[in-house]
Amino acid sequence: MSHTIRDRQKLQNRASKIQGQVNSLKKMLDEPHECSAVLQQIAAIRGAVNGLMREVIKGHLIEHVVHEEDEEKRQGDLDIVLKVLDSYIK
Numbered sequence: 001m002s003h004t005i006r007d008r009q010k011l012q013n014r015a016s017k018i019q020g021q022v023n024s025l026k027k028m029l030d031e032p033h034e035c036s037a038v039l040q041q042i043a044a045i046r047g048a049v050n051g052l053m054r055e056v057i058k059g060h061l062i063e064h065v066v067h068e069e070d071e072e073k074r075q076g077d078l079d080i081v082l083k084v085l086d087s088y089i090k
Contacts, residue, residue, distance in 0.1 A: 003059030014052040021045045053088065057081060 004011060025041045064077035 003063045
């Protein structure tokens, strides 16, 4: 069973939190708010997205890299993570 299926509820909870934060940001932009409050909300969203990314990468590394016995498949799964990290960090 895939780690994203096994950890589905935990990941969905994180995604719901992010969605709520984005909805709050959209409301803040519709009304007058201090830019510091808007920036703080954006930072909170970024932190939540980073946390979700960390959990999915952690699960992927453990399941598909650490515990993968097939060397070729393990290398392919590691390459996937490295490619995602390259694009995410830019």
